[in-house]
Amino acid sequence: MMASFGWKRKIGEKVSKSVVQQFETEDERTEGDGEAGQDEEVDWLHAIKRKREILLEDCAAKSKRLKEEGTLLAEEGRHWEAIKKWDEAIQLTPDSSPLYEMKSQVLTILHEVFPAVKAAEMAVKFRPLWWEGWQTLGRAQLNLGEVDLAVRSFQIAIHLCPSERSLWQDDLKWAWTLQKQQLATKEKIRQEEETRKQILNAPELEQDYDFESDEVLAACVAVADRQTQYEELRRTTVVIDAEGNVQNVVSGEEGSRGTDTPASEQFVKARGL
Structure with a gap:
């Protein structure tokens, strides 16, 4: 067997100066290799970080491309295809407010009212100082019937951009009109319900009358x-005129009867017979 070759210094053995210098040189080279290895480790971490940055840049670029493709599809009326493109872009850049805002607009066009509100809410969540996001949210809330919430959203948008006249003249004005109509409708329903209760529980029907007296006729009237x-009240509809005023309109010609003497069958119906 061959003996392994290596550097061994035996006790008491004299070593020439040149050999010692050679050994020290090799030792320094070994230490230098170790330091180079550490440098390589630092470079490796830097490379990972750089690779991640490149990946993020690629995601942003692809998301931008998908956004533009979705915009072209939406302009052509291919709304569901546009939404699909934007959803793919959102997967790459989930905090992009414009993507959610555009998606909300198209969903509103498609009458997908609840998803439209959720998309607009995400838009203002990631960009709370963007007035256009609040405008889109308010319009989506109007379509959902949440008039009070829509008024608040438009007011926030106006606070962020008071110079945008469309917010004052179109969005908020229309929301206020719908709010008035909603209140008038609620009041009309309340009056209708109250009148119905008075018919079912008429105090005149709880008394005993002399059928030969005038009190019977007065009670019936x-x-x-x-x-x-x-x-x-049942035939009344709350509508808005061209100037934005709320009006109660009675449908049918019979609405003009007013307090005329009712037909005899109405007495029977009123008594619940």
């Missing part, structure tokens, strides 16, 4: 008036 009022 009072009950009939409530019945007429109730029928008119």
Whole structure:
């Protein structure tokens, strides 16, 4: 067997100066290799970081391309295809407010009211000082029937961009009109329900009358008036005129009867017979 070759210094053995210098040189070279290895480790970490930055740049570039493709599709009326492109872009850049805002607009066009509100909410979540995001959210909330929330969203948008006249003249003005209509409708429903209760529980029907007296006729007329009022309320519709004023419109020609003497069948209906 061959003996392994290596540097060994035996006790008491004299070593020439040149050999010692050679050994020290090799030792320094070994230490230098170790330091180079450490430098390589630092470079490796830097390379990982750089690779991640490049990946993020690639995602942003691809997201931008998908966004533009979706915009072209939306302009052509291919709304669902546009939404698909934007969803792919959102997967790459999930904090992009414009993507959510455009998606909300198209969903509103498609009458997907609840998803439109959720998309607009994401837009203002990632960019709370963007007035256009709040405008889109307000319009989506109007389509959902959340008039009070829409008024608040438009007010925030105006606070962020008071110079945008469309927010004042179009969005907020229309939201206020719908708010008035909603309140008028609620009041009309309340009156209708109250009148119906008065018909079912008319105080005149709880008394005993002498059928030969005038009190019977007066009681019947009072009950009939409530019945007429109730029928008119049921035919009444709350509408908005061209100037944005709320009006109660009674449909049908019979709405003009007013307090005329009702037909005999109404007395029977009022008494619940």
